Amino acid sequence: MSSRSSADRYSQPAIFFHWAIFVLVALAYLAIEIRGPKGSDSRLLWTAVHQWAGSLVLTLAVLRLLWRLWHPGPPEINTNPLLAFLARLTHLALYLFIFVQPLLGILMVNTGGDPVTLAGLNLHIVLAGTDRAAHTAIKDAHELIGNAFYFVIGLHALAAIGHHLIFRDRTLRRIL
Template identity: 30%
Template sequence: MQTSQTPAFGAPAKLFHWLTVLLLAAQYAIGWLMPDVHRDTQPVGLIGLHLSLGATIVLLVLVRLAWRFSHKPPAESSILPASMRLAARVTHALLYVLLIALPLMGWANASARGWAVSLFHVVPLPALAATGSAFGHTLGDVHKLTAWVLLVLIGLHVAAALFHQFVIRDDTLGRMLPGVRKIR
């Protein structure tokens, strides 16, 4: 049950959050299952889907940020020390940065390979790097490393939510999940 000290996030914020989670879960699964990308690889099948989902994630996160900046989030837990509140803000900021930067790096790499990037073969998107661009190819390598960094940050985010729920017991998890009650 929500308390007056811990108001829940609104439905749009929850929707943006959980859509992002679903897209990332699909994106990581596809990233691990799709064939390795080599010089002659074409962006078909899982690779094409990976590109489309990445572009969708960028769009969703940009809309999510616009919503976030135009709607004040519920107040943070006041029982946390300032250092923990700062760590939460930094982690959230890094998540947003990586959720935009990671797909853009993959998109630039695809552009450097001469691949057309689109939203599910319906909306063509502009190239972010010239075909053959060394920088675009390098971003492909950075993209792989950054995917692991994002996964670690997601793990920290989940661990923090569980820490709030089961150790601090401040109902932070309940603010984002319907039906989760504060543990006393």
Template identity: 35%
Template sequence: MMKDQFHIVIRLLHWLMALAIFTMLFVGAGMVSSVANRDWLYDLHKPLGITILVLAILRLVVRLSSRTPPLPSNMPLFMQLVAKLSHVLLYGLMLALPMIGWLMLSAGGYPVTLGGGIELPALVAKSNSLYAVLRPLHTLLAYSLLLLVLGHMAAALFHGLIRRDGVLRSITFGK
């Protein structure tokens, strides 16, 4: 591994999760805007959410146990703080959204099915009042994740195309 790149496992998980999260955001948008496709989108949304949760936990473990490339020394302190805060928020949302979704479905009395007859246990007892709180929270956090991901992409392009400081290259597979 080059010292200016993330560990290969982090890079693989980053791009796998990027694909999963984009898919999930589109599936989520389709679920709320389509009556005709709602059932199969829900059937995709649940296992994809659990997959994202598992990948996020794995990614966090690898991230905390490996070295990360330093930010460029000429990067302004404000940008460094925004980068660190945005990564904390990204990790937080990648963990919180699927957990809140699972809690929400449990509170609503809906099973979390992964396909092939696999059903996860409910995390809480059925509670209409808890479901009523968790459902809009899940939606709000999903929109927050979308905005954060768009900001993350804009920052990556800024570093790759304008600053050309190696930040984008640190998470890709090129030299």
């Protein structure tokens, strides 16, 4: 049996969802960091990229969760109970992030008085009406969570590298 089809690995769709969401989150972060000054063409372009990436993250997150409900991951690797708890906690935080952050982004734009309009599609996403007080609170939450998740994503990546280089177990290889 090849290692790619082993019961000790994540399924191909699970691997696709993991890495596609990773690329889209990275793209969303890149877009927001380099978008340029207000009113510039650069800002309009990168804001559109950010909104597309966020919308696709949310879409894939729903599909990923549905897949996971019917196709559980491989058995956990025997490890220190504290490390196993921290891994589950980090994965829960990451799952919450890929759902909550795009929803907050949509709500932030909506409560600011606009629909989320995905460039190239005649699709306008509206989950809430204009509310300036809510807009400020949601914007602050979206930015705070976005900044906090640099740390959580980095911790997740470092843990995977640590499992591979220090513990020399199969944790990283199971998702590649």
